[in-house]
Amino acid sequence: MSSKDDDFAGWYVALRPRVLRAVTIAVGDRDLAEEATAEAFARALARWPAATALDAPVTWLVTVAVNEVRSRWRRARLERRHLHRIAAEPERHTPAAEPRDDALWTAVAALPERGRQVVALRYVLDLTEPEIATALGISRGTVASTLSRARQQLAAALTREESQ
Amino acid sequence: MIEFDDDALTRALARLPVGEYAPIELLRDRARQARTRRRLAQAGIAMTAVALIAVPSALALGGDGAGRPQPAGSGAADCPATFAAVDVSDVPPVPVDDVSDLPEPLRLMWMPEAAPDPDRVFAEDASARNAAIDDRLAGCPEPADQSILVVQAEGGVVTRSVLILRADPESVGADESSTLTVDDVEVHLQRGDGFVYAWWESGDATWELRADTLSDDEIAELIRTMRTDGERVDVSDWSVAADAEQLIQGTGRSDRPGDYIYTAVAGDLRLTVTDEVDSIWLHARPGSRVTEFLEREVLVTPLPERGTLLAWHLHDGDTVTLQGQASAEELLAIGETIGVTPPDDPRFDAWALGEEEPQQ
Numbered sequence: 001m002s003s004k005d006d007d008f009a010g011w012y013v014a015l016r017p018r019v020l021r022a023v024t025i026a027v028g029d030r031d032l033a034e035e036a037t038a039e040a041f042a043r044a045l046a047r048w049p050a051a052t053a054l055d056a057p058v059t060w061l062v063t064v065a066v067n068e069v070r071s072r073w074r075r076a077r078l079e080r081r082h083l084h085r086i087a088a089e090p091e092r093h094t095p096a097a098e099p100r101d102d103a104l105w106t107a108v109a110a111l112p113e114r115g116r117q118v119v120a121l122r123y124v125l126d127l128t129e130p131e132i133a134t135a136l137g138i139s140r141g142t143v144a145s146t147l148s149r150a151r152q153q154l155a156a157a158l159t160r161e162e163s164q
Numbered sequence: 165m166i167e168f169d170d171d172a173l174t175r176a177l178a179r180l181p182v183g184e185y186a187p188i189e190l191l192r193d194r195a196r197q198a199r200t201r202r203r204l205a206q207a208g209i210a211m212t213a214v215a216l217i218a219v220p221s222a223l224a225l226g227g228d229g230a231g232r233p234q235p236a237g238s239g240a241a242d243c244p245a246t247f248a249a250v251d252v253s254d255v256p257p258v259p260v261d262d263v264s265d266l267p268e269p270l271r272l273m274w275m276p277e278a279a280p281d282p283d284r285v286f287a288e289d290a291s292a293r294n295a296a297i298d299d300r301l302a303g304c305p306e307p308a309d310q311s312i313l314v315v316q317a318e319g320g321v322v323t324r325s326v327l328i329l330r331a332d333p334e335s336v337g338a339d340e341s342s343t344l345t346v347d348d349v350e351v352h353l354q355r356g357d358g359f360v361y362a363w364w365e366s367g368d369a370t371w372e373l374r375a376d377t378l379s380d381d382e383i384a385e386l387i388r389t390m391r392t393d394g395e396r397v398d399v400s401d402w403s404v405a406a407d408a409e410q411l412i413q414g415t416g417r418s419d420r421p422g423d424y425i426y427t428a429v430a431g432d433l434r435l436t437v438t439d440e441v442d443s444i445w446l447h448a449r450p451g452s453r454v455t456e457f458l459e460r461e462v463l464v465t466p467l468p469e470r471g472t473l474l475a476w477h478l479h480d481g482d483t484v485t486l487q488g489q490a491s492a493e494e495l496l497a498i499g500e501t502i503g504v505t506p507p508d509d510p511r512f513d514a515w516a517l518g519e520e521e522p523q524q
Contacts, residue, residue: 008188025180033182038194042195045194067256123170
């Protein structure tokens with residue numbers, strides 16, 4: 001194994017917990033998150049060692065993974081879904097059984113797409129609102145209002161969970 | 165008001181179970197494939213780019229001066245073959261904040277009496293992403309829309325359709341279920357009931373095929389007879405194309421992506437408007453037919469157990485689809501009322517920020 005491989009392996013092991021958690025929350029689907037996270041790291045490896053020069057590699061990885069889901073995979077899924085409607089072909093992507101169907105996860109998955117992304121960047125990656133606005137290409141006001149709505153929804157779920 | 169503690173939420177989110185980490189061997193395989201495909205694509209494009217650059221150069225010598233200027237020393241070898249191959253995954257589309265930000269020609273809605281008010285109305289703006297595409301294409305020839313659609317029909321009703329297009333090498337290859345060897349070409353195939361997807365590499369290009377039905381023999385014949393003539397895909401020697409009702413070059417499927425996609429949803433009724441000009445025939449499936457309303461052609465496609473889909477161009481420069489659990493006649497009656505609607509229409513009060521379909 002080359003030192004390049006070793007370097008990447010160390011980078012991957014160090015970053016993957018935060019990236020996978022952030023992508024899981026941002027996507028609201030554990031299967032898709034696994035796939036998209038793997039794709040993002042593979043892209044980084046394909047360009048290795050350029051990825052080491054990134055200012056914020058975790059944010060970059062999460063953005064790439066989320067955009068993968070939003071663009072290519074979602075488009076492919078929608079196209080396939082469209083074809084399945086016609087061909088009655090079974091869905092190829094069957095969400096795995098959730099390991100825990102707790103109230104918080106249900107609330108996260110039920111958030112609007114933008115809300116999940118903002119929550120992931122704020123509470124998993126610990127980004128500030130201006131950093132989130134830059135990462136998502138939206139205004140700070142939109143970040144603040146989205147975060148506020150999401151916090152209310154998640155707080156309600158947390159409260160329910162704690163009272164059980 | 166609910167009492168809330170940011171730290172408690174951070175801790176709770178940190179406890180949520182997540183999936184498995186991918187083995188590093190899988191990442192290495194994917195990265196290796198990506199590098200190989202990029203090299204193949206770049207080699208192919210280098211040849212295409214040289215040919216395309218040669219044309220304006222020759223014209224310039226003749227005094228015409230036409231053609232896209234190429235910066236000195238620009239790296240044609242780095243030029244992408246398709247728009248899909250331009251990596252802009254770090255520049256996401258963003259939700260359109262307000263309905264008034266949507267370009268007027270796309271701000272469409274049915275008449276209030278034609279259908280229920282929408283539950284959700286939203287749009288995405290990809291103009292920043294498309295600007296990034298332009299930046300990354302600087303010095304390169306614009307990727308050609310190398311795609312052809314073959315539509316067979318009987319009595320005006322589509323019996324099958326086949327789309328063949330130049331593909332991004334990094335976007336093909338998922339979920340293949342079998343392979344077919346045609347001379348020295350390996351074709352990766354996935355078949356379903358009424359659904360065929362295939363991709364293969366030929367020379368320096370990657371090709372993709374989507375069809376309702378197509379036998380292995382027909383795919384093999386296509387690969388043996390298909391040629392490219394500049395930007396055109398020539399399937400004139402393919403028997404399936406010989407009796408085609410429609411043979412559409414440059415379908416728009418691989419063309420420059422649009423800036424906006426706007427959606428209005430009312431129950432099972434879904435209106436989608438984009439500023440992409442794709443051939444409406446891309447929506448053709450067995451049973452589709454073309455009819456006319458408002459002096460425009462509209463493709464009507466029955467969707468088993470899913471109602472009907474209409475596709476048409478309301479204005480030059482847009483593509484509109486309307487889908488719903490309704491007969492063709494009922495949906496056409498709604499479609500006929502669709503037009504540009506003022507941003508202060510109360511039905512736009514349902515405007516949401518990028519709220520796509522709920523996750524499955």
